[in-house]
Amino acid sequence: MRFFRKLLRRRTPQDMQAELAFHREMAALHDSPIPLGNATAIAERGYDLWSFGFLESFWRDLVYAARGLRRSPMLVAAAIASLGLGIGVNAAMFSLGIEFLFSQPSVRDPGSLVGVRIAGNSHAEPRVVEFVRASGLFAEVAGENEEAVANFNDGVETRPVFAVLTTKNYFTMMGIPMLYGRGILPDDPDDVAVLNYGFWRRQFHGDPSVVGRAIDLDGRARTVVGILPEHHRTPIGFGFSPDIFQPRYLPSTILAIYARLRPGMTLSAARAGLLTVERRMDAEMPGPYKYSQGGRVSPVGGYGHLREERMLALGAFFVLLLAVTGLVLLIACVNVAGLLLARASSRRREIAIRLALGAGRARLLQQLLADSLLLAILGAAAGLGLAQFTATMLARVRLPLPLPLRLQVAPDWRLAAYAAVLTTFTMLACGLLPAWQSLKQSLAPDLHRETRTRLRSVLVAVQIATSVLVLTTGFVFLRNLVHSNAISPGFDVRHTLRAAVNMPSTSSDAARAAYIQQTLDALAALPGIQTAAAARIVPFNGATRFLVDLSFTNGERAQAFFYWNAVTPEFFRVMDIPLREGRTFLPSDRGQKVVVVNPAFVRRYLGSREPLATSFVWGDSKTPYRIVGVAEGTKTMTIGEEPQPQLYEPLWQIKNDRQAIEFVMRSAIPPALELEPVRRTLHRQDPMAGAQVETVYGSIGLAFLPSQAGAALMGSTGLLGLVLAMVGLYGVMAYSVARRSREIGVRIAIGARRGDIARMVLRSALRVTLSGTAAGLLVAAIVTRPLAMFLAPGIKPADPLNFAAVAAVMLATCLAASFGPVWRATRIDPIAILRDE
Amino acid sequence: MGKSTQPALLQGTLDLLILHALGRGPMHGYAIAQAIHVSSDEVLKVEEGSLYPALWRLELDGAITSKTGLSENKRKARFYQLTRRGRKLVAEQEAIWNRLSAAVTRALAR
Numbered sequence: 001m002r003f004f005r006k007l008l009r010r011r012t013p014q015d016m017q018a019e020l021a022f023h024r025e026m027a028a029l030h031d032s033p034i035p036l037g038n039a040t041a042i043a044e045r046g047y048d049l050w051s052f053g054f055l056e057s058f059w060r061d062l063v064y065a066a067r068g069l070r071r072s073p074m075l076v077a078a079a080i081a082s083l084g085l086g087i088g089v090n091a092a093m094f095s096l097g098i099e100f101l102f103s104q105p106s107v108r109d110p111g112s113l114v115g116v117r118i119a120g121n122s123h124a125e126p127r128v129v130e131f132v133r134a135s136g137l138f139a140e141v142a143g144e145n146e147e148a149v150a151n152f153n154d155g156v157e158t159r160p161v162f163a164v165l166t167t168k169n170y171f172t173m174m175g176i177p178m179l180y181g182r183g184i185l186p187d188d189p190d191d192v193a194v195l196n197y198g199f200w201r202r203q204f205h206g207d208p209s210v211v212g213r214a215i216d217l218d219g220r221a222r223t224v225v226g227i228l229p230e231h232h233r234t235p236i237g238f239g240f241s242p243d244i245f246q247p248r249y250l251p252s253t254i255l256a257i258y259a260r261l262r263p264g265m266t267l268s269a270a271r272a273g274l275l276t277v278e279r280r281m282d283a284e285m286p287g288p289y290k291y292s293q294g295g296r297v298s299p300v301g302g303y304g305h306l307r308e309e310r311m312l313a314l315g316a317f318f319v320l321l322l323a324v325t326g327l328v329l330l331i332a333c334v335n336v337a338g339l340l341l342a343r344a345s346s347r348r349r350e351i352a353i354r355l356a357l358g359a360g361r362a363r364l365l366q367q368l369l370a371d372s373l374l375l376a377i378l379g380a381a382a383g384l385g386l387a388q389f390t391a392t393m394l395a396r397v398r399l400p401l402p403l404p405l406r407l408q409v410a411p412d413w414r415l416a417a418y419a420a421v422l423t424t425f426t427m428l429a430c431g432l433l434p435a436w437q438s439l440k441q442s443l444a445p446d447l448h449r450e451t452r453t454r455l456r457s458v459l460v461a462v463q464i465a466t467s468v469l470v471l472t473t474g475f476v477f478l479r480n481l482v483h484s485n486a487i488s489p490g491f492d493v494r495h496t497l498r499a500a501v502n503m504p505s506t507s508s509d510a511a512r513a514a515y516i517q518q519t520l521d522a523l524a525a526l527p528g529i530q531t532a533a534a535a536r537i538v539p540f541n542g543a544t545r546f547l548v549d550l551s552f553t554n555g556e557r558a559q560a561f562f563y564w565n566a567v568t569p570e571f572f573r574v575m576d577i578p579l580r581e582g583r584t585f586l587p588s589d590r591g592q593k594v595v596v597v598n599p600a601f602v603r604r605y606l607g608s609r610e611p612l613a614t615s616f617v618w619g620d621s622k623t624p625y626r627i628v629g630v631a632e633g634t635k636t637m638t639i640g641e642e643p644q645p646q647l648y649e650p651l652w653q654i655k656n657d658r659q660a661i662e663f664v665m666r667s668a669i670p671p672a673l674e675l676e677p678v679r680r681t682l683h684r685q686d687p688m689a690g691a692q693v694e695t696v697y698g699s700i701g702l703a704f705l706p707s708q709a710g711a712a713l714m715g716s717t718g719l720l721g722l723v724l725a726m727v728g729l730y731g732v733m734a735y736s737v738a739r740r741s742r743e744i745g746v747r748i749a750i751g752a753r754r755g756d757i758a759r760m761v762l763r764s765a766l767r768v769t770l771s772g773t774a775a776g777l778l779v780a781a782i783v784t785r786p787l788a789m790f791l792a793p794g795i796k797p798a799d800p801l802n803f804a805a806v807a808a809v810m811l812a813t814c815l816a817a818s819f820g821p822v823w824r825a826t827r828i829d830p831i832a833i834l835r836d837e
Numbered sequence: 838m839g840k841s842t843q844p845a846l847l848q849g850t851l852d853l854l855i856l857h858a859l860g861r862g863p864m865h866g867y868a869i870a871q872a873i874h875v876s877s878d879e880v881l882k883v884e885e886g887s888l889y890p891a892l893w894r895l896e897l898d899g900a901i902t903s904k905t906g907l908s909e910n911k912r913k914a915r916f917y918q919l920t921r922r923g924r925k926l927v928a929e930q931e932a933i934w935n936r937l938s939a940a941v942t943r944a945l946a947r
Contacts, residue, residue, distance in 0.1 A: 005897055005899060011893070011896075015915075016889070016893070018913075019866060019889065019914075019915050020885060020889060022865070022866075022867070022908075022912060022913075022914050022915075023866050023867050023870075023885050023889075024885075025912070026867040026908075027867065029910070030871075039885075042885065042886050042889060042890065045890060046889060046890050046893045049890070049893055049894055049897055050893065050897060
């Protein structure tokens with residue numbers, strides 16, 4: 001009510017003063033004593049009632065601050081650049097973290113959607129999925145295989161696209177919102193497809209009439225039934241954005257299982273229920289694994305999935321990243337604080353006069369903070385713009401990764417809230433110290449200069465210490481990158497190529513085997529190619545892990561958990577994986593079951609057995625598998641991992657039911673030169689087969705991704721911090737030289753040489769630098785210790801070498817920053833200075 | 838005019854006195870001060886420093902409204918007038934005051 005009365009009917013101070021004047025006139029007329037109060041003060045106090053108080057006076061302060069800042073455009077530009085970079089990097093990292101950690105899959109009620117793993121496997125055989133569905137434990141169960149590639153023919157050429165294979169109830173069970181058309185329905189025929197937004201834009205230029213049309217996938221016509229919206233997020237998360245969804249058409253496609261909890265069902269109830277189902281599976285449907293081991297039900301959406309281990313690690317990394325970028329913002333703020341402090345000298349008289357006239361200190365503080373609030377708001381606007389621009393640019397390019405990832409960073413209320421927090425922090429960090437300093441010193445005008453310079457020096461020392469901290473973190477991640485690049489993955493990445501081929505689904509098993517053999521011959525015949533091999537899996541581009549019971553010939557049993565691969569005999573020679581014992585597969589092995597294992601497998605599961613004399617029965621199969629060789633281990637998923645048990649089978653020994661096959665080749669010339677010839681050869685072999693050809697080094701990019709991403713993010717943040725600190729040091733040195741120019745002139749006049757002056761100025765710069773660096777290193781030595789959790793084994797955050805390198809960089813930077821001011825100090829003309837007096 | 842002879846107004850009673858005085862009809866600030874002075878047998882004296890802020894606050898609260906008019910000596914002045922809300926308020930406040938003063942009188946009598 002009050003609020004509206006204020007808005008609708010304003011009373012002015014003039015009006016109120018007129019009323020008081022009338023009162024006095026009447027008093028004089030009636031011979032009453034004339035009141036002695038301060039009419040102006042009364043009217044002003046009255047007006048405060050009718051005004052919007054704090055808001056209104058703060059608005060006036062902002063207008064006043066804007067007027068003042070307009071007169072110093074250089075300061076505003078420097079502050080916006082500093083704060084824009086600082087807030088921009090914070091906002092960008094924050095949105096990235098939010099997207100990775102909190103984004104919800106685009107499904108109905110994400111809280112009740114869970115991922116199910118059985119026997120520790122990420123994917124299960126269809127009969128297992130069907131068993132779980134039929135058990136009725138969950139409201140509904142669906143599956144998908146996201147590692148599928150289909151050959152898309154646009155009428156001109158065939159190329160592989162990422163096609164997720166789903167069970168037909170996938171869309172209805174998830175409740176996925178569509179942009180056009182509909183999702184796949186349970187009673188749809190096999191030949192339908194749903195297009196993802198990005199693919200639809202690229203391929204069909206966003207034409208909605210493609211719904212209902214047929215497209216050519218794997219040589220078969222598929223009717224497009226729907227288009228997904230732009231911001232569709234799969235349950236897999238991490239920006240995974242495949243091109244196409246289609247119903248699985250091979251009965252053997254293994255599936256990742258998703259399930260809907262029944263209403264009111266808790267996770268622990270689901271887990272207990274799953275165990276019962278798994279036990280029944282073990283009893284009724286014995287398979288290669290024990291189903292009742294390693295089962296897991298984990299939330300996909302909601303906030304429950306944050307409790308998962310990999311999410312915790314990711315969360316910790318983002319918290320660290322935000323802490324480091326926060327420090328960078330602090331450095332930027334200190335720069336602006338330094339500028340404001342210098343400006344405060346010019347406002348000294350104004351503030352002294354206002355204090356003398358009786359302005360309240362709180363009121364003046366509010367006004368001084370308006371300056372920094374204005375700068376903070378401008379900086380935040382610039383920073384958010386910068387962050388949004390970078391995010392848009394990033395979303396537009398397809399990241400050079402083996403999986404189709406597209407980050408969908410969009411500003412939302414969380415970013416807005418974070419920006420508000422950053423702005424407030426910035427305002428206080430930039431403004432509080434200068435404002436307080438102005439108030440404290442403006443009544444003692446002649447004492448203030450010395451302390452103000454000293455205060456700025458302290459600020460710069462703090463800034464240097466902070467950037468030492470940021471740099472150390474960045475440096476540690478950089479070393480981690482160098483180190484992980486140097487770790488050998490266990491196979492040759494420099495002389496090898498890889499071709500991932502997707503054979504047409506129409507081909508028969510025999511036709512596939514023939515195709516593989518012919519292709520191998522054709523590839524090996526290429527000039528420059530020494531050997532070629534085929535494999536199910538190229539390390540780092542996927543992995544299959546089995547948990548099986550091994551029974552040895554003497555009746556002993558062991559439960560083994562290993563990475564599996566199926567290869568042709570030349571695989572070991574192509575990849576340069578040395579055989580420690582025994583041999584690779586031989587054509588004469590056909591007809592019996594043979595395997596090659598790695599030393600970790602021997603160590604962990606064979607005990608004291610002689611590997612080459614060992615046979616075992618795998619699961620419930622009847623034929624024993626004989627170990628014919630022991631090959632050195634390779635890394636399989638990440639570069640930092642511990643040696644894991646591995647097992648290879650000959651490719652001819654396994655069911656030939658998959659369309660996907662990998663070829664690896666060893667090249668005598670740089671492998672990049674062989675990419676085109678290999679592509680042409682593959683096209684000649686089967687124009688219908690989509691192929692992706694790349695160097696092995698290029699294809700294992702994903703393995704280096706964590707260390708590269710960490711190094712890129714932390715390294716660039718550290719560099720930004722360094723630049724900002726350099727600007728700060730330059731500012732304080734330039735200011736101090738300008739202020740001391742008279743003193744320096746006098747020194748030169750009475751005989752100081754240029755060298756003496758340079759040394760003097762440099763000494764003060766060094767004093768600030770050294771004390772800041774020392775303090776920073778001391779703090780860094782303590783707080784960087786927990787970083788070890790993100791690093792490859794063998795990299796220690798508290799390595800003296802890190803500190804020495806950071807100190808050297810800091811010193812060099814400071815020398816560079818003080819070069820300009822020192823030069824200017826030695827060029828001071830004493831005559832001109834003295835004439836000015 | 839010593840402090841002992843001039844009883845200070847109790848907190849909140851000024852509003853009541855103003856509203857009560859306005860019960861007789863619209864008046865300007867000086868007239869209100871005079872009315873309180875006279876009707877209290879010249880015991881209570883309202884200073885402009887407290888009268889006008891109180892008027893402005895009451896107006897903001899919606900208990901009174903104001904408009905400019907001509908005073909008895911043909912000068913422009915701001916006249917205050919009770920609103921419906923103000924009439925209700927004065928009745929409530931009078932009841933409260935009566936209870937309070939009776940209670941204080943009783944307490945002091947024992």
